[in-house]
Amino acid sequence: MKLSFYGADHEVTGSCHYLEAAGKKIFIDCGLRQGENAKNQLELPIAANEIDYIILTHAHIDHTGRLPLLAKQGFCGKIYCTYATEDLCDIMLRDSAHIQEFEAEWRNRKGKRQGLPLVEPLYTVQDAETILKSFNPIPYEKSVAIDEGLEISFRDIGHLLGSASVTFKITENGITKTLLFSGDIGNINIPLIKDPVFSDKADIVVMESTYGDRLHTPPENYEQKLADIIEETFTRGGNVVIPSFAVGRTQEILYFIRIIKEKHLVSDNDFEVYVDSPLALNATNIYRENYSECYDEEALDLVSRGINPISFPGLKTAVTSEESRNINFLPNKKVIISASGMCDAGRIKHHLKHNLWRSDSTILFVGYQAEGTTGRAILNGAKTVKILGEEIEVKAKIAELPGISGHADKKALIKFAENINPKPEQIFVVHGENSVCESFATELKEILKCPVTAPYYTESWDIATVTKERNGKVIESYKPSKFETEETVFYKELKRQGERLQSVIAKSKGYANKDIKKFTAELNSLIDRWS
Numbered sequence: 383m384k385l386s387f388y389g390a391d392h393e394v395t396g397s398c399h400y401l402e403a404a405g406k407k408i409f410i411d412c413g414l415r416q417g418e419n420a421k422n423q424l425e426l427p428i429a430a431n432e433i434d435y436i437i438l439t440h441a442h443i444d445h446t447g448r449l450p451l452l453a454k455q456g457f458c459g460k461i462y463c464t465y466a467t468e469d470l471c472d473i474m475l476r477d478s479a480h481i482q483e484f485e486a487e488w489r490n491r492k493g494k495r496q497g498l499p500l501v502e503p504l505y506t507v508q509d510a511e512t513i514l515k516s517f518n519p520i521p522y523e524k525s526v527a528i529d530e531g532l533e534i535s536f537r538d539i540g541h542l543l544g545s546a547s548v549t550f551k552i553t554e555n556g557i558t559k560t561l562l563f564s565g566d567i568g569n570i571n572i573p574l575i576k577d578p579v580f581s582d583k584a585d586i587v588v589m590e591s592t593y594g595d596r597l598h599t600p601p602e603n604y605e606q607k608l609a610d611i612i613e614e615t616f617t618r619g620g621n622v623v624i625p626s627f628a629v630g631r632t633q634e635i636l637y638f639i640r641i642i643k644e645k646h647l648v649s650d651n652d653f654e655v656y657v658d659s660p661l662a663l664n665a666t667n668i669y670r671e672n673y674s675e676c677y678d679e680e681a682l683d684l685v686s687r688g689i690n691p692i693s694f695p696g697l698k699t700a701v702t703s704e705e706s707r708n709i710n711f712l713p714n715k716k717v718i719i720s721a722s723g724m725c726d727a728g729r730i731k732h733h734l735k736h737n738l739w740r741s742d743s744t745i746l747f748v749g750y751q752a753e754g755t756t757g758r759a760i761l762n763g764a765k766t767v768k769i770l771g772e773e774i775e776v777k778a779k780i781a782e783l784p785g786i787s788g789h790a791d792k793k794a795l796i797k798f799a800e801n802i803n804p805k806p807e808q809i810f811v812v813h814g815e816n817s818v819c820e821s822f823a824t825e826l827k828e829i830l831k832c833p834v835t836a837p838y839y840t841e842s843w844d845i846a847t848v849t850k851e852r853n854g855k856v857i858e859s860y861k862p863s864k865f866e867t868e869e870t871v872f873y874k875e876l877k878r879q880g881e882r883l884q885s886v887i888a889k890s891k892g893y894a895n896k897d898i899k900k901f902t903a904e905l906n907s908l909i910d911r912w913s
């Protein structure tokens with residue numbers, strides 16, 4: 383029973399965990415990294431055709447985006463997820479493949495003029511279509527034996543339509559362990575979908591920590607705040623541009639705009655709202671159709687009264703790229719919702735190009751902006767940003783509407799961990815930026831008084847004995863025996879951190895093993911200086 387970490391370790395994107403259990407090789411999520419290091423760390427510990435199963439927590443591309451690449455590399459196993467996740471993956475993986483193909487084409491067109499060799503897309507639409515054939519959806523709350531000694535079950539984690547935490551019950555060599563992967567833990571009161579349901583049994587927990595360092599302060603009246611921003615921007619004569627994740631966030635914003643229109647919260651109630659993202663439109667259709675089982679009470683109530691929760695007069699959709707381009711040449715003041723949510727891909731780039739330099743427009747951020755993305759740069763106050771090869775001045779009003787996060791805040795994350803009874807043998811904190819996952823792990827350890835660690839990329843653990851491995855060799859046990867005092871555990875941890883620090887320094891200074899004396903001397907002088 384071995385668990386290795388191959389993505390979203392000390393960062394928030396590229397989720398991927400590798401489980402070897404009951405003689406099978408299993409991946410939990412296989413997402414793409416986003417931001418400036420997107421193309422690094424895509425390699426996996428084994429060849430794609432050796433993977434038996436992939437279990438998906440939800441459809442977001444940072445949890446699923448590498449799947450078509452696996453198809454290209456010969457994956458022939460099975461993928462398990464919920465029904466809504468399968469349907470969302472159907473549109474999202476095709477879309478991701480389109481982007482890969484488009485970008486390769488664009489680079490090749492540019493590269494040709496410079497005599498550069500041709501680049502291949504990471505994967506193609508055909509690869510996406512191939513992987514979609516491996517999907518096996520199962521309902522929430524149903525324990526399914528996928529193989530001998532391997533049972534899985536999904537529980538609604540309230541992050542996105544179809545999102546789930548996944549529990550494994552593994553039996554190997556007479557030992558049974560329960561392993562819980564939180565997936566992305568949803569916030570409460572997200573429009574349309576249900577609140578997260580927490581699990582109460584697990585020996586080993588792998589949990590996210592995106593907002594492990596902050597508390598959400600939800601605006602008392604979200605639709606009023608959104609209406610105020612729209613009103614104020616229209617008064618200035620500009621447009622409201624909302625970079626939004628196509629799936630989930632876009633539908634939530636539509637939900638609030640429907641309320642704004644219903645309550646006449648903006649003077650010009652006939653204002654037009656453009657959804658300009660083919661993916662967002664497809665997703666909106668999925669949200670509208672099939673998944674009343676995922677809807678919360680308010681949404682179900684609207685549906686039962688014949689009201690579409692995410693539709694209203696003045697809602698316009700841009701399907702073709704010509705329709706998309708035309709939006710910016712229309713003289714009317716409008717709200718434009720477009721993807722990608724972090725501004726690095728898709729049609730949002732055109733809308734930013736046309737509105738960022740306009741002091742009468744507003745760019746409204748409604749979602750998380752990862753480090754290294756254009757969205758984060760704008761939000762951090764960059765004076766100019768490079769978009770579609772052009773340096774664009776940022777003169778528009780930059781606004782943010784927090785509190786509608788798809789992720790649980792620190793308090794809810796702690797609650798998620800506290801809900802597990804008896805305490806887990808080990809908690810792994812992943813899916814958080816470097817300092818956030820570390821500080822959250824430390825705090826959680828204090829509160830729960832059980833072992834918590836934030837693993838690094840490629841770190842491996844034997845989860846039957848709860849020991850960390852390196853190069854196949856067990857280097858340290860984390861499981862304090864009942865005879866150990868807290869002090870002993872503290873010094874063990876101190877020693878572990880010291881060893882880690884030593885190896886980081888040795889690596890950064892480029893010492894080979896034979897330079898050990900020189901290295902020790904340098905380390906001693908460093909310690910002298912620090913103490």
Ligand SMILES: [Zn+2]
Nearest residue numbers: 440442541566
């Ligand atoms: Zn997510």
